[in-house]
Amino acid sequence: MARQYFGTDGIRGTVGKSPITPDFILRLAHAVGRVLKAQGAHPVVLIGKDTRISGYMLESALESGFNSAGVDVVLLGPVPTPAVAYLTRAQRASLGVVISASHNAFADNGIKFFSAKGQKLSDDWEETVEARLLEDPVWVDSAALGKTRRLDDAAGRYIEFCKSTFSNDLTLKGLKIVVDAAHGAAYQIAPKVFHELGAEVIAIGCAPDGQNINKGVGATHPEALVQAVKDHRADYGVALDGDADRLQLVDATGRLFNGDELLYLMVADRLARDEAVPGAVGTLMTNLAVEIALQKRGVQFVRAKVGDRYVLEVLHDKGWLLGGEGSGHLLALDKHTTGDGLVSALQVLQACVSSGQTMAQLLEGVSLFPQTLINVRLSPGFDWQGHASLWAAKQAVETELGDAGRVLIRASGTEPLVRVMVEARDAAQARQCAERIAATLA
Numbered sequence: 001m002a003r004q005y006f007g008t009d010g011i012r013g014t015v016g017k018s019p020i021t022p023d024f025i026l027r028l029a030h031a032v033g034r035v036l037k038a039q040g041a042h043p044v045v046l047i048g049k050d051t052r053i054s055g056y057m058l059e060s061a062l063e064s065g066f067n068s069a070g071v072d073v074v075l076l077g078p079v080p081t082p083a084v085a086y087l088t089r090a091q092r093a094s095l096g097v098v099i100s101a102s103h104n105a106f107a108d109n110g111i112k113f114f115s116a117k118g119q120k121l122s123d124d125w126e127e128t129v130e131a132r133l134l135e136d137p138v139w140v141d142s143a144a145l146g147k148t149r150r151l152d153d154a155a156g157r158y159i160e161f162c163k164s165t166f167s168n169d170l171t172l173k174g175l176k177i178v179v180d181a182a183h184g185a186a187y188q189i190a191p192k193v194f195h196e197l198g199a200e201v202i203a204i205g206c207a208p209d210g211q212n213i214n215k216g217v218g219a220t221h222p223e224a225l226v227q228a229v230k231d232h233r234a235d236y237g238v239a240l241d242g243d244a245d246r247l248q249l250v251d252a253t254g255r256l257f258n259g260d261e262l263l264y265l266m267v268a269d270r271l272a273r274d275e276a277v278p279g280a281v282g283t284l285m286t287n288l289a290v291e292i293a294l295q296k297r298g299v300q301f302v303r304a305k306v307g308d309r310y311v312l313e314v315l316h317d318k319g320w321l322l323g324g325e326g327s328g329h330l331l332a333l334d335k336h337t338t339g340d341g342l343v344s345a346l347q348v349l350q351a352c353v354s355s356g357q358t359m360a361q362l363l364e365g366v367s368l369f370p371q372t373l374i375n376v377r378l379s380p381g382f383d384w385q386g387h388a389s390l391w392a393a394k395q396a397v398e399t400e401l402g403d404a405g406r407v408l409i410r411a412s413g414t415e416p417l418v419r420v421m422v423e424a425r426d427a428a429q430a431r432q433c434a435e436r437i438a439a440t441l442a
Helices: 022-038 054-068 081-090 123-133 154-164 189-196 223-232 259-272 288-296 308-318 341-355 388-404 427-439
Strands: 011-014 044-049 072-078 095-099 108-114 148-150 176-180 200-204 236-240 247-251 279-283 300-304 322-324 330-332 371-377 405-411 417-424
Touching: 022 044, 022 054, 022 095, 022 108, 022 123, 044 054, 044 081, 054 072, 054 095, 054 108, 072 081, 072 154, 081 095, 081 108, 081 154, 081 341, 154 189, 154 341, 176 189, 176 223, 189 200, 189 236, 189 341, 200 223, 223 236, 223 247, 236 341, 247 259, 247 341, 259 279, 259 288, 259 322, 259 330, 259 341, 279 288, 279 308, 288 300, 300 308, 308 322, 308 330, 330 341, 371 427, 388 405, 388 417, 388 427, 405 427, 417 427
Parallel strands: 044 072, 044 095, 072 148, 176 200, 176 236, 279 300, 279 322
Antiparallel strands: 011 108, 095 108, 236 247, 322 330, 371 417, 405 417
16 A cells, blocks of 8 residues: 555645644544554554654644544653654553654644654554545544643653663763754753753754744754854864754754764764674665765664664664664664764764764764765656666766765655755766756656
């Protein structure tokens, strides 16, 4: 069964347009509730959200839908996506639900789910939910309705969890860190985590108004962090996205480090501590230089489909612990069940503090290949997969690059876009090749 609503990271879209409308979200929660009820016991669902103004509306719709199916609800308020994953597991809940469109602008929103183990759910589970959506609702009677309560100390519990992933023998004392929460879900939590570990914290992107999430700040707009690090002469800068599962880091010079580099750094840190790292997982977008560098250190590297859920699936299949994406979704499965921007930042800072080296020093010898990524917006119904000129241009570029580069063409899982990526040793060549391919879709 082809999924109609679920994309690579839950259900996402523009608020007020299908499927991000209160009536559909109520139906969705009711359908999910019926799936949970079919599994037995009395289900309890946790709901967290980011700072979008639409979160209030969607939260109410979810609450009503779950209650109508006889499912109890626990409201967490604004907390990061990985906090919902952690608390679902810690509270022994049946399911975790996040209201967020992650790095998208405030006009978008979405719904994503975590299992009782705090993990992303499978395609099969999503298909089961979509099948339920096709059925008529089955409202429980008044005596069987679900109840709702609020977990008042959700943020505090998650702060303590994040701190527990940082070595008890180390501290951040003496470090000045700029923390950019993208006016998103971690706006209160992120500064406290670093402060309570001893750092002097300068907070930016921590004043949400319901409409400014990800606007000019955060992991998708790291230039604000780079400037703040320079202005405050900070040692590090940490940028999260709207739901705080994505990370970008900046050092004292203003150099920005992406997820590919941070993945390599986390692997190298484990190796430096004589921990076995049999392999790591990236995606089709992971920079070729990282793959080469890991293989030189005897670490097998495997590419998953784009999307942290697919990285996670391969990690589980292989029994490995470390993986991630260049966008900053990083996984350390001995620390958390899902990608967590705060936990990943602490892993990198721990490596720097324990070694006495900067990120640049730890990454010496790893020089990323230039990549050009062009997003081509498509008109509805456009058959890009059957576009002969596109594939002819791709083949010509691959012949030109040989073993010194890569070409990747894929559809976005969250927007009506085709992404054209070209990687080459020469930046100008990568750009020119990507433009040639993208031009065929214009």
